Amino acid sequence: MLIVTPSIIAALVAVTQGLPIGTNLALLQVLWALVSGQLLKSRGALFPALQAIGLSPPGVRRAWAALHYGSWQIDELLAAWQDYGQEQLGWVVHRYEGYRPKAIDLTAFWRPRLQNGVSKHYHSVAGKALPAIVLGLVGWVGQLGSQRLLLPTAIIRVDPDDPSEKRLQEKVLRQVAATLEDDEVAVLDAGFKLAELQAAGLTTYVVRLAKNFSARRNLPVGYQGRGRPPEYGDPVRPLARSYRGKRIAATPPDWTTEWEEDQDRMIRVEVWEGLVLNDQKADPDNQTLRVMAFHDPRYGEPLLVGVSLPLQPVSVLSIYRDRWPVEGPPLVAKQMLGAHRQFVSAPESCQRLPELSLLAGSILALLAASLPAIPTGFWDRHPQPTPGRLRRALLGLPFPETCPLPARFRVKRSVTDHLPTGFLARRRLKEAA
DSSP, X not given: OOTTHHXXXXXXXXXXXXXXXXXXXXXXXXXXXXXXXXXXXXXXXXXXXXXXXXOXXXXXXXXXXXXXXXXXXXXXXXXXXXXXXXXXXXXXXXXXXXXXXXXXXXXXXXXXXXXXXXXXXXXXXXXXXXXXXXXXXXXXXXXXXXXXXXXEEEEEOOBTTBOOXXXXXXXXXXXXXXXXXXXXXXXXXXXXXXXXXXXXXOOSEEEEOOTTOOEEEEEEOOOOSSSSOOOSEEEEOSSOEEETTEEEOOOOOSEEEEEEEETTEXXXXXXXXXXXXXXXXXXXXXXXXXXEEEEOTTSSSOXXXXXXXXXXXXXXXXXXXXXXXXXXXXXXIIIISOTXXXXXXXXXXXXXXXXXXXXXXXXXXXXXXXXXXXXXXXXOSSOOXXXXXXXXXXXXXXXXXXXXXXXXXXXXXXXXXXXXXXHHHHOOOOOOO
């Protein structure tokens, strides 16, 4: 047994201890199979992965049953993991001018042969959208040791009646807008559009904008004395661009500032205030935003960001940088734990296994940051506390039966003597007319 095994089991027990008896033990074993990377060895097959951790055939069936139709939801597991991560591991949320960044993104588990209940997501290698199980991932961003990590707060499924990705984006934005607290700010990439954010009622956000983004002032153009009085404001183009061979100049910023990020590296920021969308008429009741263009000498193109709060540019840049940890759990789950390939076909299992995989990715990343770094071999003289090293150490290990578990973690011995067996158990009676 590894020296870190009791700490890992303690974390998994904390996540599953609130589940019903029997389900908690079975789901604990499923999570151990995930965090130990058994899906890599079984190439995404669940039954061989469960058998590889030392479960007997009845134990494998019980674990599969807990995953398939056990009485649990991912939200209660995430809530237990949030408490454990903050109280036991020492994860601390980031704050900028009193606001906590809440990163939002969509992630996909590719299922090219799945027929029902599947959405589509763009695949950069294929160059087109492919069938996939798409989930919305929402979480706080904070610090654990020297690493910046995401603590998931919600994993959102597609709508069964409309499994399209666009519908999922709307659902994610509405749920975030309804649950966002006063001291939280949503952080989003350019895949989410400003019009969608405002339509969902999201009022505190930092979102990346497209290079050709344009907006209008929230003040109507001055009346020239002829014709109908103007209803729209002057157009604002933060970045210059070309259209049909003609160069369109950028609109001068309202104000600029700069600061020294590192030695011999200055970041310059251009800011435009009081903007609305192009199709919005000038109105004092409009929800306005600020647009900031960050010019960093390390990059060839500036970073264009839309902000709905009166924050300083240095805080806005730090908040947007905190969007990137939302890519961590999907990366760990799919590439390090082997969940990029999944062989389950029941509609509920197709959703639950990706949800558990994302949770397992977050668990592995936070535990790796809090536990002593495990070297890969004698050549690894300065190991870093990364999830990849921890997974390599766990790969191939059976479920630690010697670790003491709470009394509630046991197999539920249900009485089945009164149930029919054999042919009678399979026979379906006709419904009474």
